[in-house]
Amino acid sequence: MHPMLTIAVKAARRAGNIINRSARDLDLLTVTAKGPKDFVSEVDREAERTIVETLHATYPAHAILAEEGTSRDKNVDAEYLWIIDPLDGTTNFLHGFPQYCVSIALSHKGVITQGVIYDPVRNDLFTATRGRGAYLNDRRIRVSRRQHLRDCLIGTGFPFRDGSFLDTYLQMMRTMITHTAGLRRPGAAALDLAYVAAGSYDGFFEVGLNPWDVAAGSLLILEAGGLIGDLTGEGDFLHGGQVIAANPKIFSQMVQALSPFHSALERDKAAALAKD
Numbered sequence: 001m002h003p004m005l006t007i008a009v010k011a012a013r014r015a016g017n018i019i020n021r022s023a024r025d026l027d028l029l030t031v032t033a034k035g036p037k038d039f040v041s042e043v044d045r046e047a048e049r050t051i052v053e054t055l056h057a058t059y060p061a062h063a064i065l066a067e068e069g070t071s072r073d074k075n076v077d078a079e080y081l082w083i084i085d086p087l088d089g090t091t092n093f094l095h096g097f098p099q100y101c102v103s104i105a106l107s108h109k110g111v112i113t114q115g116v117i118y119d120p121v122r123n124d125l126f127t128a129t130r131g132r133g134a135y136l137n138d139r140r141i142r143v144s145r146r147q148h149l150r151d152c153l154i155g156t157g158f159p160f161r162d163g164s165f166l167d168t169y170l171q172m173m174r175t176m177i178t179h180t181a182g183l184r185r186p187g188a189a190a191l192d193l194a195y196v197a198a199g200s201y202d203g204f205f206e207v208g209l210n211p212w213d214v215a216a217g218s219l220l221i222l223e224a225g226g227l228i229g230d231l232t233g234e235g236d237f238l239h240g241g242q243v244i245a246a247n248p249k250i251f252s253q254m255v256q257a258l259s260p261f262h263s264a265l266e267r268d269k270a271a272a273l274a275k276d
């Protein structure tokens with residue numbers, strides 16, 4: 001295993017232990033609201049602190065972009081940048097719904113080179129190093145081989161926090177329900193992306209995501225032979241919020257089905273920013 005991936009795995013497992021321990025006593029947790037339907041618990045913060053400490057013990061100069069705000073170096077253009085979601089699927093976690101994960105990626109000069117997604121409930125470790133394939137535990141994983149969207153199981157996430165994208169999203173959802181074999185919304189975007197890499201889903205789409213939801217999963221997908229992009233297939237999926245991911249054949253069919261909604265989503269975004 002690449003030495004940088006080894007450190008990321010160590011950090012993810014430590015965070016997973018914290019999450020598992022707290023999952024036994026959810027009633028004792030202190031939970032605060034960061035925004036509408038956006039909660040953070042001491043578990044998110046403690047997991048993030050542990051991850052950052054573990055990474056910095058070996059790589060003290062590396063920059064950090066982490067959801068709960070631990071940022072030693074705000075310069076996101078730093079040569080090495082770790083992009084971290086310490087607990088993806090917080091709403092599930094807080095309700096005892098067993099679908100959440102830790103997501104850690106390393107970006108080197110703007111390219112994701114290492115990725116770890118760890119599901120502490122199942123003890124499933126998804127890893128990838130750029131150019132060396134994607135793995136679930138010690139087994140190589142690949143995207144599915146399905147060729148037709150109508151046969152596909154597709155994952156998604158709802159834009160549940162604010163209403164900006166909801167109307168457009170509901171039209172996208174209608175399109176996908178109509179054109180696929182099934183749609184799923186488990187509630188942890190990073191794990192959804194890992195499932196595309198492992199071939200459990202044939203594809204995934206969501207709008208309103210953040211870089212820490214997407215970074216590690218994007219490398220897993222590429223290393224598993226899949227494609228990832230925004231709704232047009234070609235834009236900045238890491239920072240733009242929109243994601244389509246799938247095997248190459250299904251990717252182009254999803255882009256065809258969903259790209260007509262791209263401009264409506266851009267308008268929704270501009271309207272939301274104008275309101276702020």
Ligand code: IPD
Binds near residue numbers: 088189206208209
């Ligand atoms: C959320 C989950 C969810 C997705 C949201 C994310 P969080 O992350 O990944 O599936 O629909 O867009 O924000 O807040 O639980 O880390």
Ligand code: CA
Binds near residue numbers: 212
């Ligand atoms: Ca997240």
Ligand code: CA
Binds near residue numbers: 085090
């Ligand atoms: Ca999170």
